[in-house]
Amino acid sequence: MRKYEGILIFLPTLEEEKRVQLFNRFKGIIEADGSIANVDEWGIRKLAYLIDDIGEGYYILVNFEATPEVVKEIDRVARISDGIMRHMIIREEE
Template identity: 55%
Template sequence: MNKYEVVIMFYPNIEEEKRVQAFERLKKIIEDNGTVNKVDEWGMRKLAYEIDYFKEAFYYLVEFEAEPDTVNEFSRVSKILDPVMRHMVVRLDK
């Protein structure tokens, strides 16, 4: 298994309940075939530039270990979830 880090940005106008549900769904994808090592809830942060007319986003940082297929599934689901503005998965060096 490889070590990864993902930053997930959620739209600021999404209700907390829907945001938490979407985050838990993404976290479950990782936990089904890997392990979540650390979750940091950064909260609302200002964006460097506007995305879809929004100037802020709600951030999560997750460190995890998983197989590449799990990362592909995570990215696929992240792209189709409405509350997710952007995400970026980075493989950490050994």
């Protein structure tokens, strides 16, 4: 298992209940074949540049350990989810 750090940027207009459901989906993917070390909700922050004419996003930072297959699945789900504006997952140094 490898250590990763992921950032998810949700639409700021997304209802809290839907955001929690979507984030729980990501947590389920990670916990199925890994473990979450830390979840840090940054809340609504201003974006460095506009994305589809939207200037803010709801940020959640996740530190976790998982296999590369889990990262691929998170990437796939984030791409098809309407509530996610952007996401990035990087592998932490050992």
